[in-house]
Amino acid sequence: MRNLFVTALVFLLAAFVEAPGGLTKEERESAIKYFTETGQALADEISSLTENQLKWKPSDSVWSVANNVEHLAISEKIIFDWAMSTVKTPADPSKRSQLKNTDEQMKSILVDRSFRVKTQESFQPSGQFGSVSAAMVEFKKRRASNMEYIRTTEDDLRNHYAETPFGLADSYQVLLFIAGHTMRHTLQIRELKGHADFPKN
Template sequence: MKKWFVVLLVLLSFSFISKNTAITEEERKNAIAYFKETQKALADELKGLSENQLNWKPADSVWSAAGCAEHIAISEKNLFDWYGGIMKAPDAPERRSELKMTDDMIKGMLTNRTFKVKTREGFYPTGMSASNALALFNERREALIKYMSETKEDMRNHIAETPLGLVDGYQLLLFLSAHTKRHTLQIAELKAHPDFPKN
């Protein structure tokens, strides 16, 4: 009887371990490094720009550097709120086979500026100053880094539908950071425009 009890305990333990899809320490470290990398890149692109440069745009249909910064700050909250919503939904390990993209593919696709995505309502800049937008973004990004450093959430078994296709929870947070990089690249494009103000 005791022998069968031990066997049962071993089987139950194996079952528990095999279903545990909490992120690895390497995944945690890689995500945090990516969050910090894209945070610094945004600050670097905005650094030293005058108000004139921050608010310049080549056409009315194009966002200024300040507008991009505000969009990034707004998106930081909205995308993390979206992530929170999918994490509250029941996990769906049976859908993992539907995922087609690796973590690196998601980062690469979202930062490809030839891939166009129409901005949704609630993500448009409203006229916030670049300094306020950057401060708000940094506050939210630091909270994200803290969350990633501490979380034990089962990110890999929660699935979200994005313009790129299905992603899991961990990938959605990479999506968030890649989104920051995407619009930081947009700021760099503005600065490289031949008509960008000299001062």
């Protein structure tokens, strides 16, 4: 009888233990779709550009298409590493009430080009990949690795956090930051292509 009581008590206590913040199937699928769509949008946007078009810029203070692509290849790793660093901090479910944005709001903010953030030196393009095609190879390799992490991770991505330029975000939202950032710069590339002086070939 005592053993039966102990067993029942264990199950009762377990019911009150907060479940880990592992991703749901829907969260995984949503993130994978977002990463896939934004990566493809970038590839499509630059696919037919000539070397002259890739390197053109309207002024010295504005990035070229090539600069944007290199920046994205660099960012794909740096932002992912940032997300992973948040997972190493103690989980704190009580902070969820402090999140500033929903997942969808975070995506919208990231592609709002009226909101400008100064790029840190570590993200600055410097020609390190040698060519746009090489930068895209690196981008795609890093993107595939990041997507595999999202598909398979059991990390608690909802109860770890980071301060972002847009307010407190959880680790899952920091990962969404990667794909949203890709779309942000794809839109910047579209702006360049729409410039009146953009080369015809």
